Amino acid sequence: MSKLAEQVLLISGASSGLGAACTERCLNQGARVIGMDLAATGIPVATSTANYLHAQGSVTDATAVAQAISQGIARFGKLTGAICCAGILHAERVVGRDGPANLESFGRVLEVNVLGTFNVIRLAADAIAKNPPSEADGQRGVIVMTSSIATYDGQVGQAAYAASKGAVASMTLPIARELAKLGIRIMSIAPGVFETPMMQAASDKVRQPLLDQTPFPKRFGQPDEFAAMVEHIFENPMLNGSVIRLDAALRM
Ligand SMILES: NC(=O)c1ccc[n+]([C@@H]2O[C@H](COP(=O)([O-])OP(=O)(O)OC[C@H]3O[C@@H](n4cnc5c(N)ncnc54)[C@H](O)[C@@H]3O)[C@@H](O)[C@H]2O)c1
Known part of the structure; x- marks a missing residue:
């Protein structure tokens, strides 16, 4: 049985x-899920x-995430993990045709991708810490964040996005070290192109060169291949404090 079966996940x-x-x-593996999104509804x-x-x-x-967690706990009894996928993409040159980059756009990317991710983590970890430790390793829960290969290979126009995803990658280890005493593991996945x-939404002018640069398999990732990596992180207790590239060897 998948480890996901016993989870209540944000x-x-x-x-x-x-x-x-x-x-x-x-859900297919039997987990109970609190889905948070700007969108009014979840997937059908x-x-x-x-x-x-x-x-x-x-x-x-802060209030919306805290409410989502408390409503989830009221309904499902506990929270055992979080998977942080909310994020936004933004491309803008530092100095473009119309002058310097927009400072507010830069701030917005950091706000959603870094502050938003951290907000989910701090509130989820606080709730997860209340679980009894497991018999095996004393684990109370698992958190997965979404970084990007832009952390390492950011392209022209990706200053804000790369900075935000680099921040997610960089905070993985310090958070893992801190949450260790609470029995909570945390990992990041740095996807290539999915x-x-x-x-x-990207144009062929953006997509085709990325596809051309992808060694093998020569295609973009399917979203469920990302979800399969998340499931493995829940399964494997030795995964903690690091960032896994999931990119078919793409170096942008
Ligand atoms: N698709 C890729 O190739 C790729 C590659 C590397 C990293 N990523 C990262 O993976 C994550 C998911 O991307 P995706 O491709 O599934 O994008 P997507 O646009 O299909 O989905 C993102 C979801 O996040 C939600 N969202 C955005 N801002 C939010 C906010 N402030 N609060 C709550 N929900 C919010 C959106 O409404 C949307 O439903 C993002 O962090 C993205 O940067 C994606």
């Missing part, structure tokens, strides 16, 4: 792309089951 960005794939896989397969609770709101909103609405 999944941010649950209504689309990687978060939707995680939601579907976790989730909303038709009693094991899913949708919370509309922003990950940057076929989600975020990437499907």
